[in-house]
Amino acid sequence: MYLPPTLTRLIELFSKLPSIGPRTAQRLAFHILMAPQEQAEQLSRAIIEARGRVRFCRTCNNITEDEICGICRDERRDRSIICVVEEPQDLLAIERSGGFKGVYHVLLGAISPLEGIGPDDLKMDGLLARLNGEEIKEVLIATNPNTEGETTSLYITKFLKPRGIRLTRLARGIPVGGDLESTDGATLTTAFEGRREIIIN
C-alpha cells in the first residue's frame, strides 16, 4: 500500500486507543503529518509528561501530581463520609455533578472473574487503614451498576458490615431527563421497587 512505515506505525498505535477505530486512527495520523511540527511536538511531550508526572493519591488513589490529591487536601470537604468508586473517571463524573461534598476512595478496578480480577487486586488496604485511623461515619459505595460493580459492592459490604459503620449506595431509578419508553426493564423494575411517597404540604 506504499504507506511510509512511520505512518503505518502511528496509525497502528492510535487504533489501539479506546474508541478509536481504524478510520479515525488514519485521520488522526494524517492530521499529525500535516500539522505544524510544533503541534506534533506539543502532543508528543504532553503524553510523556502526563504519564510521567501523574500518580495516585497516597490517601485515596485519585490521580494527582502531588503526594496527596486536591480533594484530600481540601479543608472544606467532609472527611466523615467516604465515597468508594472504581476508577478516577468515576470520581471526576461525580465531581462534575457537584452533588457530593465528602471525600473518596478509588479502588482502581472492579472484581471481574472473566478478566481475572479478584478482590486482592483492588486497593482495599488504604480504605481499611482510613476506617481505623479517621472518624468515618459513612461509606457510600458508588461502584458501577453492572455485574462487576455489583460484585465489588457486595464484597465491600461483607467486608465492612462487621465494623458497624453506616454503608450506603447510590439510588437506582429512571434517569433525570430520560423517558420511560427508552428505559430498560431492569431499571424500570428497580424504579418501581424503590418508589417513594409523594409528600403534600
Place this chain on the structure above:
Amino acid sequence: MYLPPTLTRLIELFSKLPSIGPRTAQRLAFHILMAPQEQAEQLSRAIIEARGRVRFCRTCNNITEDEICGICRDERRDRSIICVVEEPQDLLAIERSGGFKGVYHVLLGAISPLEGIGPDDLKMDGLLARLNGEEIKEVLIATNPNTEGETTSLYITKFLKPRGIRLTRLARGIPVGGDLESTDGATLTTAFEGRREIIIN
C-alpha cells in the same frame, strides 16, 4: 475540578485533533495515564518520528519517507496517465480500491475563497513540469465532488485545456451498494443526466 495540570493539558491537545470530542479526549487521556509507561512512550515517539520523517514526494507530493514515493518509483505503474487529487488521503482511498494503475499528482489543497486558499496555494508547478517533461496522455481530475473540489477542477481544466491534453474526471452517479431512497437529490439528478445505454448481447 482538581484535575492535574498535565492531564488537563493532554485532554486539551487531544480535543484539538479531528473527530475527537471532549469526552473522547478525556477517555484517551485517562487511558494514557493508566497504560504502561512503555505504551505512552511508544505513542509519544511515533508522533515525533512520523512528523519528522514523512515528507512529500518530489515528483507527485504524495507522502513518503524518501525523496520519491513508492508509487512514482514503481516501474509497473502507467506513467502516461496522471490522476490529480487534493490530499494524500484521497490517493490512499483510490489505492485501496485497486482500480487505478497510473500515477498521481497531489495538489495538497483545494481552492477555497472562504478559507483564503487560492490557485497559487496549490502545488500546480510540479504538474506543469511533468506535462512538459514526460509523455502524458491523460490527466484524470479526481478532486472532491464539493464546491472546493469543483472550483479546483474548473481551474485545472482551464489551465490545461490549451495544451490539447486529454482531460477526464471521475464518473458521478448513485454509489455502488447505496439505495435510491437515501441518495441526495443532486446525486440522483446527476445519475439521471449521466444514464447509460443497457447493452444486450
